[in-house]
Amino acid sequence: MCDGVSIREMVASVGTPLYVYSAQSIRDGYLSIDDAFGEYPHYIHYALKANSTLSILRLLRELGSRADANSSGEIEVARRAGFQPREIIFTGVGKTRLELEEAVSLDLGIINAESPGELDRIAEVAQAQGREARVAVRINPDIDAKSHPNISTGLKTNKFGVPLQEARTIYRERQKLSGLKFAGVHVHIGSQITSTEPLQRAVKALTMLALELKDDGFLLEHLDIGGGLGIAYGEQAVITPVEYAVSVLPHLKRVGIPVVLEPGRSIVGHSGALVAKVVDIKRYPDNRRFAVLDAGMGELMRPALYGSFHPIVPITPGTGEPIPWDVVGPICESSDIFSQDLLLPPLEVNDLVAILDVGAYGSVMASNYNRRLLPAEVLVDNGQWKVIRRRQTPEDVLSLEL
Ligand SMILES: Cc1ncc(COP(=O)(O)O)c(C=O)c1O
Known part of the structure; x- marks a missing residue:
């Protein structure tokens, strides 16, 4: 069941593989962060990269969320979900000229610049359009987020941000440049962070910089402390x-201006399950058992990409003692594995399983590799379920080809 609604019923109608989301879990995720910052002035800019299905964005917008977009595509999706340009932050390494032109002309809430060169390009674009772009600089504080290396972004060996020790000079040198309004400072040291220490150190570094910039005469409006809060x-x-x-x-209180938060995973991570069907059972002479699913790394890339673990539970109530299973996908890559030696009851072909905690960085990373079709997505709310993204068809995929 998902919030009291039968998953079998959804599967009977929509098939597998299927992403199932709980609206209540998304609300809980959002409100727990909102409540945690309490009376301190704060703005939550949900990071679309975690999950940008329109219905989920609309739900978050209704709760008062704003948006953090990482590309033109995400800006477009945020706007279609109803976010006003001023409610959108534009972050990310490698913004193209076209993206900067669009961001400036839309008058987005803020553009978080990743380098001095990017700041200069934003200024050029703004001057050409006769506008003033609201900007912040993302600092790289050289702090180990103690997360997986592939999702750590705050070390000096990472491509993100500008070195902390250069940030003040970068701001000062451009203080009088026309076309730029320095409205904030930004840091984001990684994702799936599970201890307070690195987050606290990053915020401390950011606030020290903000105080220096205040001395230099900058009128900052916010401190953007990024996302990164991990989930179990x-x-x-x-x-x-x-x-x-x-x-x-x-x-934050030492500076006293509003804080901007960019959470993604912590809001939606627990809200989703990927429901899949067992399509084959294999047993090797050494007793290794494989349950081959109709979902694989094409639908959920995280385990193959950075060895992440997701709990897997059978939907069909199994009888018998749990035995070790290698739960794998159908894709022609040996990395297409969800879990090895996982204890599950005996499984049979056509049984359903749910791969849990896939609400973040799940469907957004799905691909058509092996010409597989992107799965359908359903949202459960208030005892009802509805399709929020239909399953892709071969025609959808081939429509791009000439
Ligand atoms: C700049 C930025 N902000 C916010 C996020 C969201 O992070 P998370 O989903 O870990 O909260 C990311 C993702 O890593 C990011 O790169």
Whole structure:
């Protein structure tokens, strides 16, 4: 069941593989962060990269969320979901000239610049359009987020941001440049962070810079402390939004201006399950057992991309003692594995399983590799379910080809 609604019923109508989301879980995720920052002035800019299905964005917007977009595509989707340009932050390495022109002409809430060169290009674009672009600079504080290396972004070996020690000069040198309004400072040191220490250190570094910039005469309007709050995949120990807020608020209060948060995973991560069908059972002479699913790395890339773990539960109630299974996908890559030696009851062809905690960085990373079709997505709300994205068809895929 998902929030009291039968998953079998959804599968009977829509088939598998299928992403199932709980609206209530998304609301809970959003409100737990909102509540954690309490009375301190804060703006939550949900990071679309975690999951940008329109219905999910609309739900978050209704709760008061704003948006953090990482590309022209995400800006477009955010606007279609109803976010006003001023509610959208544009972040990300490698913004193209076209993207900058669009961001400036839309008068987005803020553009988080990743380099001095990018700041200069934003200024050029703004001057050419006779506008003033609201900008912040993303700093790289050289702090280890202690997450997986592929989703850590705050070390000096990472491509993100400008070195902290150069940031003040970068701001000062452009203070009088026409076309730029320095409205904030930004940091984001990675994703799936499970302890307060790196987050707190990053915020402290950001606030020190903000205080220096205040001395230099900058009238900053906010401190953007990024996203990154981790969630428990299985038994993993994590920090709560309250622990996060408690660890950073004393630093933020020293500056006293509003804080901008860019959470993605912590809002939607727990809200989704990927429902798949067992299509084959294989057993090797050494007793290794494979359950081959009709979903694989094409639908959920995280395990293949960075060895992440997702709990898997059978939807069909199994009888018998749990036995070890290698739960794998159908794709022609040996990395297409969800879990090895996972204890599950005996499985049979046509049984359904749910891969849990896939609401973030799940469907957004899906691909057509092996010419597989993107799965359908359903949202459960208030005892009802509805399709929020239909399953892709071969015609959808081939429509791009000439
Ligand atoms: C700049 C930026 N902000 C916010 C996020 C969202 O991070 P998370 O989903 O870990 O909260 C990311 C993703 O890593 C990001 O790159």
